[in-house]
Amino acid sequence: MSHKQHQQLIDALQDCIVACNHCYDACLKEEHVQMMTECIRLDRECAEICSYLAQALCRDTPFAAELASVCAAICEACGNECKKHEHEHCQKCADACFKCAEACKKIA
Amino acid sequence: MSHKQHQQLIDALQDCIVACNHCYDACLKEEHVQMMTECIRLDRECAEICSYLAQALCRDTPFAAELASVCAAICEACGNECKKHEHEHCQKCADACFKCAEACKKIA
Amino acid sequence: MSHKQHQQLIDALQDCIVACNHCYDACLKEEHVQMMTECIRLDRECAEICSYLAQALCRDTPFAAELASVCAAICEACGNECKKHEHEHCQKCADACFKCAEACKKIA
Amino acid sequence: MSHKQHQQLIDALQDCIVACNHCYDACLKEEHVQMMTECIRLDRECAEICSYLAQALCRDTPFAAELASVCAAICEACGNECKKHEHEHCQKCADACFKCAEACKKIA
Numbered sequence: 402m403s404h405k406q407h408q409q410l411i412d413a414l415q416d417c418i419v420a421c422n423h424c425y426d427a428c429l430k431e432e433h434v435q436m437m438t439e440c441i442r443l444d445r446e447c448a449e450i451c452s453y454l455a456q457a458l459c460r461d462t463p464f465a466a467e468l469a470s471v472c473a474a475i476c477e478a479c480g481n482e483c484k485k486h487e488h489e490h491c492q493k494c495a496d497a498c499f500k501c502a503e504a505c506k507k508i509a
Numbered sequence: 510m511s512h513k514q515h516q517q518l519i520d521a522l523q524d525c526i527v528a529c530n531h532c533y534d535a536c537l538k539e540e541h542v543q544m545m546t547e548c549i550r551l552d553r554e555c556a557e558i559c560s561y562l563a564q565a566l567c568r569d570t571p572f573a574a575e576l577a578s579v580c581a582a583i584c585e586a587c588g589n590e591c592k593k594h595e596h597e598h599c600q601k602c603a604d605a606c607f608k609c610a611e612a613c614k615k616i617a
Numbered sequence: 618m619s620h621k622q623h624q625q626l627i628d629a630l631q632d633c634i635v636a637c638n639h640c641y642d643a644c645l646k647e648e649h650v651q652m653m654t655e656c657i658r659l660d661r662e663c664a665e666i667c668s669y670l671a672q673a674l675c676r677d678t679p680f681a682a683e684l685a686s687v688c689a690a691i692c693e694a695c696g697n698e699c700k701k702h703e704h705e706h707c708q709k710c711a712d713a714c715f716k717c718a719e720a721c722k723k724i725a
Numbered sequence: 726m727s728h729k730q731h732q733q734l735i736d737a738l739q740d741c742i743v744a745c746n747h748c749y750d751a752c753l754k755e756e757h758v759q760m761m762t763e764c765i766r767l768d769r770e771c772a773e774i775c776s777y778l779a780q781a782l783c784r785d786t787p788f789a790a791e792l793a794s795v796c797a798a799i800c801e802a803c804g805n806e807c808k809k810h811e812h813e814h815c816q817k818c819a820d821a822c823f824k825c826a827e828a829c830k831k832i833a
Contacts, residue, residue, distance in 0.1 A: 415523050419519065429762045429765060435758050435759065442676075446673065446678055446680065449673070453665060455526070459527050459531055459534070460531070460533050460534045460658075462662055464662065464690065467687045467690060468687060470683075471680065543650050549657070557777060575798060582788065627743065634780060634783065635783050638783030642785045664783075665780075671742070671776075672746055672772060675747055676749050
């Protein structure tokens with residue numbers, strides 16, 4: 402499948418990368434950072450795998466399905482953690498993660 | 510500077526990542542791949558530094574200026590190489606690289 | 618599991634990253650680069666996933682098993698392709714890939 | 726310059742990647758994580774640029790000097806922050822960062 406056919410997923414991945422890195426940054430600036438450590442950890446993990454997968458899809462990787470499957474699992478874990486916190490950056494991140502997980506599952 | 514203020518650059522970086530990886534993939538499928546080796550090499554280099562910088566900006570890196578300066582140099586080198594080749598993927602990639610280099614220079 | 622317990626795998630991943638990037642570079646300099654395009658493509662894919670996994674293990678990712686499983690599959694694909702070519706850089710890369718695939722499977 | 730000639734730097738970068746990711750993980754597990762936020766942030770930044778540079782050197786990037794210069798600056802910033810904290814993981818990370826910064830400067 403060419404990178405054009407993956408366009409919807411690539412868009413979802415790029416949105417998720419931005420949301421996760423922004424949430425990571427904002428969590429590190431929160432007063433109660435102690436409560437945000439799992440969020441920080443998963444934000445990084447999620448941003449890194451999304452960044453990897455976005456690039457891999459654009460270069461027509463033969464491992465799209467396997468990588469999308471792992472990416473979906475990490476996006477869901479990050480979304481579930483973010484969902485617990487009321488901060489706007491966490492809620493936005495959760496939305497981006499769940500959308501990305503759905504898009505990943507279509508090719509996984 | 511927050512990631513919102515960097516939005517234009519982040520958009521340019523994300524477009525450049527897609528264009529470079531697509532050009533890389535298409536170059537490897539060209540009949541005369543021998544003539545495309547420098548393009549392949551620079552496409553990868555450019556995609557990787559853009560991907561790094563996009564993430565770093567979203568997490569409010571304190572090294573935005575230094576990284577954008579290196580990224581601008583790599584984008585220009587890639588754009589100059591791609592510009593030499595008539596393939597549509599190379600011309601599109603050159604455009605994305607030059608736009609990204611300009612956006613990088615604004616914060617470098 | 619801590620990063621100390623993963624030390625053998627981290628070493629194998631780091632060796633594989635070096636071997637794959639060297640093979641990638643050497644393939645692009647070969648006279649008959651047309652025959653090396655699949656090798657170039659897989660060298661990059663393999664180096665990138667190994668680099669991702671090495672970092673993820675060092676930071677105690679909760680997704681070690683899933684990521685190691687994908688990494689093993691990519692290492693094997695790269696090793697199988699490299700094995701076909703007589704160049705010393707390809708043979709060395711194949712060895713590093715197969716060792717890394719074995720190490721990945723222990724935690725996958 | 727070939728990847729063999731860069732071997733000392735590649736070793737220093739790989740050690741620094743491990744130390745930074747371990748310190749990042751350990752900081753997130755510390756009781757007083759509030760005091761470690763700058764360390765967490767710089768550990769990630771440093772690990773990511775070292776990982777990028779290690780790969781770029783192995784594939785004989787034409788941008789070794791520029792990238793090593795930025796990497797040296799980030800390693801020093803991370804080392805200076807880690808040095809302030811008494812945790813063993815911070816002190817070890819500071820050592821790895823300063824060694825890596827020195828090695829970077831030789832080719833910058």
